[in-house]
Amino acid sequence: MDLNFTLEESAFRAEVRNFVGEKLPAHIRDKVMNGVHLNRDDHILWQRILHQRGWGGPGWPREFGGPGWTPAEQYIFEEECAAAGAPRLISFGLKMIAPVLMAFGTPQQQQRFLPKIMAGEEWWCQGYSEPGAGSDLASVKTRAVRNGDFYVVNGQKTWTTLGQYADWIFCLVRTDPAAKKQNGISFLLIDMKSPGVTVRPIITLDGAHEVNEVWLEDVKVPAANLIGEENRGWTYAKFLLGHERTNIAGIGIAKRELARLKRIAAAEGRLDDPLFAARVAQVEIDLMALEITNLRVLAAESAAGREKKAPGPEASILKIKGTEIQQAITELMMQAVGAYALPFKQADIGPDYAANLGTGYCNLRKLSIFGGSNEIQKNIISQMILGL
Amino acid sequence: MDFEFTEDQRALEDTVRRFVARDYTFEKRRAIRDSDPGWSREVWQGLADLGVLALNLDEDYGGLGYGPQETGLVMGAFGAGLLLEPYLAAAVIAPALIRRVASANFQEEWLPAIATGAAIVVLAHADARQAPVTEIGGNLSGRKAVVAHGGCADLLLVSARTARGETGLFAVTSGAEGVHLRDYPTLDGQRAADIVLSNAPAMRLDAGTHDATLEAIEAALDIGLAALCAEAVGIMDATVAATTDYLKTRQQFGQPIGRFQALQHRMADMLLHLEQARSMSYIAALHCTDPNRAARRRTLSAAKVTIGQACRFIAQNAVQLHGGMGMTDELILSHWFKRLTAIEMTFGDTDFHLQRFARLSRAA
Ligand SMILES: Cc1cc2nc3c(=O)[nH]c(=O)nc-3n(C[C@H](O)[C@H](O)[C@H](O)COP(=O)(O)OP(=O)(O)OC[C@H]3O[C@@H](n4cnc5c(N)ncnc54)[C@H](O)[C@@H]3O)c2cc1C
Numbered sequence: 001m002d003l004n005f006t007l008e009e010s011a012f013r014a015e016v017r018n019f020v021g022e023k024l025p026a027h028i029r030d031k032v033m034n035g036v037h038l039n040r041d042d043h044i045l046w047q048r049i050l051h052q053r054g055w056g057g058p059g060w061p062r063e064f065g066g067p068g069w070t071p072a073e074q075y076i077f078e079e080e081c082a083a084a085g086a087p088r089l090i091s092f093g094l095k096m097i098a099p100v101l102m103a104f105g106t107p108q109q110q111q112r113f114l115p116k117i118m119a120g121e122e123w124w125c126q127g128y129s130e131p132g133a134g135s136d137l138a139s140v141k142t143r144a145v146r147n148g149d150f151y152v153v154n155g156q157k158t159w160t161t162l163g164q165y166a167d168w169i170f171c172l173v174r175t176d177p178a179a180k181k182q183n184g185i186s187f188l189l190i191d192m193k194s195p196g197v198t199v200r201p202i203i204t205l206d207g208a209h210e211v212n213e214v215w216l217e218d219v220k221v222p223a224a225n226l227i228g229e230e231n232r233g234w235t236y237a238k239f240l241l242g243h244e245r246t247n248i249a250g251i252g253i254a255k256r257e258l259a260r261l262k263r264i265a266a267a268e269g270r271l272d273d274p275l276f277a278a279r280v281a282q283v284e285i286d287l288m289a290l291e292i293t294n295l296r297v298l299a300a301e302s303a304a305g306r307e308k309k310a311p312g313p314e315a316s317i318l319k320i321k322g323t324e325i326q327q328a329i330t331e332l333m334m335q336a337v338g339a340y341a342l343p344f345k346q347a348d349i350g351p352d353y354a355a356n357l358g359t360g361y362c363n364l365r366k367l368s369i370f371g372g373s374n375e376i377q378k379n380i381i382s383q384m385i386l387g388l
Numbered sequence: 389m390d391f392e393f394t395e396d397q398r399a400l401e402d403t404v405r406r407f408v409a410r411d412y413t414f415e416k417r418r419a420i421r422d423s424d425p426g427w428s429r430e431v432w433q434g435l436a437d438l439g440v441l442a443l444n445l446d447e448d449y450g451g452l453g454y455g456p457q458e459t460g461l462v463m464g465a466f467g468a469g470l471l472l473e474p475y476l477a478a479a480v481i482a483p484a485l486i487r488r489v490a491s492a493n494f495q496e497e498w499l500p501a502i503a504t505g506a507a508i509v510v511l512a513h514a515d516a517r518q519a520p521v522t523e524i525g526g527n528l529s530g531r532k533a534v535v536a537h538g539g540c541a542d543l544l545l546v547s548a549r550t551a552r553g554e555t556g557l558f559a560v561t562s563g564a565e566g567v568h569l570r571d572y573p574t575l576d577g578q579r580a581a582d583i584v585l586s587n588a589p590a591m592r593l594d595a596g597t598h599d600a601t602l603e604a605i606e607a608a609l610d611i612g613l614a615a616l617c618a619e620a621v622g623i624m625d626a627t628v629a630a631t632t633d634y635l636k637t638r639q640q641f642g643q644p645i646g647r648f649q650a651l652q653h654r655m656a657d658m659l660l661h662l663e664q665a666r667s668m669s670y671i672a673a674l675h676c677t678d679p680n681r682a683a684r685r686r687t688l689s690a691a692k693v694t695i696g697q698a699c700r701f702i703a704q705n706a707v708q709l710h711g712g713m714g715m716t717d718e719l720i721l722s723h724w725f726k727r728l729t730a731i732e733m734t735f736g737d738t739d740f741h742l743q744r745f746a747r748l749s750r751a752a
Binding site: 123129131132134135136152158159186202203204205211267273275279307331334335338339340341342343344346349358361362365366368370371373374375378379 | 515533534551568572574575576577578639640641642645648650651686700704707708711712714715716717718721722725726729730733734737739742743
C-alpha cells in the first residue's frame, strides 16, 4: 500500500497549481475565498479560461476533446482549483448531460452540444425534480406527447438551479403514462428559449435566487432532442445521477473552507478556546479520513475501468460525509465570529470575513437535501452495500 | 411539585396567542419586515393596549407586577409568530435593569412611559472588540456591537468604562449629538444596530459601585435569557408541529413520508430535544431571579445549553425533513429556522454556556 501520489501525479499537480495561480482572475478568487455568490459571467469567464488551455472538459475523454485524465488526475485538478479559489465547475453541462451524451447520444447530438458545453457557450440546467417528484424521482408527471417530428411537453419542473442563466434544460418527461413508473419516462433536451417555457424564481432562506420553477406549456421539442430510446429515460437518468455524485465529497472545497475557518478563528482569537479548537480539530480529522476514503473509491473505480459504468453506491458514503463536513464548517465559522454573523446582507458592519457567514450557513443546508438527500443515500448504503 | 399554570396565567397566554393568530399573520409579518423601520409602531401600541408591555413593571409604575413565568408564556406565544417588535429588549430587559440601578426619579419618568408604549428603552451592552465604550468627563465614546433593536430606541442604556476604571451605566438619547446609529436587518428578520458614540452626552444612571452595576446588568440579562429560552420553546413547538404535519401529508413513493422509519425516529429525536428544552425553560424562569449569583448563573447556563442544542437540532432537521420546501423563504419554517439559529448565538452560545456550567460546577 502507498498513500502517496505518483511522481507523474505530483508533477501534474504542480502544473495545475501554476496554471490556476497565473490565470485565475483576482476578482473571482476574492469572491470564492470570501463565500460571495458568483454571477454568470464569473463562471463563464473561468470556463473559457480553462477551455483555452484545453481543460474545458476536465472529466472528458480525448475523443470528445477532453484531456483524457485519469480519475486521480481529475481529483487533483479539482482539489487544486478549489484550494486556489477557482469557481466550482457548473456541473449540469460538464458532468451531467455531457457523460449522458457521450454514452447514449447520437453523433449529431454529441457534435451539436458537447463543444459548446466545453467552450462555456451554452449553459445547462437540470430538469429532474417536480413538486410531486423529489426523492421519488420516478414519479415525474411532466407529460411529453409525440406529434410527428415533435414532442409537445406540458408540466412543471422545480428547484432548477441557476435555470435563470440556462440556455438548455435536460428533462425527465413521461411518455407512457400507462407503463409502470420507471418504464414510461424519456429523457429530453429542451431549448429554454422555446415558446411556452417560463422561469420563475424561488427565493431561498438566505435571500438568494439560486433555484427556480420552470413551467412548460405546450412546448414543442424536436424529436431529434430525445436521448436514446423513448421510455428508457430512467436508465439514462440513473446513469447521470451516478455522475452527479462523483466528487460530491467536495474534499478540495472542504479543505479550502477549513483553512478559511482557521483564519477566521485565529483573527477572532477563538483557537485559544480549547473547546472551540477541539471542534475544529474534529472536522479536520473527519476530513482527513474522508480524503483517504475518497481516494480508495477512486482507485477502485479506476481499476474497474471507465466504460459506461456509473460510480457505485460507495459514492453515497462520500456524499453523506462530505456534506456533513462542509455544513459543520459553516456552523463553526458562524460560531467563531458570534454576533457579527447576524447582520443580514450588510457588507460593512463587522469584520469583512463575517459578512457572509450567516447566509452561508443557511445556504449550505441544501447540501444534505439535493443530489439525493442524505436519507436516500443511507437507504442506498443499506440496500446496495449491506444488502438489508 | 406543581407544573400547572394558574388560570390567570393561561388567560394571559391565550390573549397573546389570539393576538398573534389574528393580528400577526405571516403575511403581515413579512410586510412589517420589509418596511423601512422593520417593526410596527401600530403593533407595539396594540401590545401596550393588551397590557403586555406593563407585564414586568411594578404596580406603582403602571405595571402588572408579573414575573418571569408570565413573561415566558408571552414570549412563547410571540415565538411562534416570530414577533419583530422589540419586546425582549424593551419590555423585559430594560425595565428589569432600570428597576435595579436607576434613581426613583428616573424610574418614575420612564417606567410608566415604557408600560404605555410611549417610550422605547434598550440596553446597549456588548462592546465592539476594537472600540469599547469609555466615559470621559460625562461623555461617552466607543462602539456598541449588534445591539438588538438599538435602532428603534428613544433612549439607550449604555454600559461604559468610567474614568475611574469601573463599569457605569449611562442614559443616552438616540438623537443626541455624537450618537451615530447604524441600523440593519439581521438574519432572523429582526433589527439590530451598531452604535458609534463620539463624545456623546450621557447621564450616569447608577449610583452604585462597579460590582453592583455589573451585577445589575447581569441580573437583567439573566431575566432576558430566561425569556429568550421561552421564546425558543415556543418556536420549537411550532416547528415540531409543522414538521409532523408535513410528514403526514407529503407523499413520496406512494405513501406519506412519515411512514419511513428513519424519519419517524428523527421526529422522535426532535421531540426529545423539545421536551428537554421545555423543562429547562421552566427551570430558567424559576431561577433567573435567584439572588445567589453563582447558583443562578449555573442553572441558566444549563438551560441555555439544552435549549441551544435543541435549537440547532430541531431547526436543521425541520428543514431537512421538508426537503427543498424547507429551504424556501415562502414557508414560515425557514424563518423559524433562522430565529432559532440566532437564539442559539444570543447571550452566549452553547459552547460558552457549557464551559461556564463546568466552571461554576467545579467552584460550587
Ligand atoms: C438548493 C437546491 C437546489 C436544487 N437543484 C436542483 C436542480 O437543479 N435540478 C433538479 O432537478 N432538482 C434540484 N433540487 C431538488 C432536489 O434534488 C430535491 O429537493 C431532493 O431530491 C429532495 O426532494 P424533495 O425536496 O421533494 O423532498 P422530499 O423527497 O419530499 O423529501 C422530504 C424528506 O423526506 C425524506 N425522504 C424521502 N423519501 C425517503 C425515504 N424513502 N426514506 C427516508 N427518508 C425519505 C428526504 O430525505 C427529506 O428529508 C434542488 C434542491 C435544492 C434544495
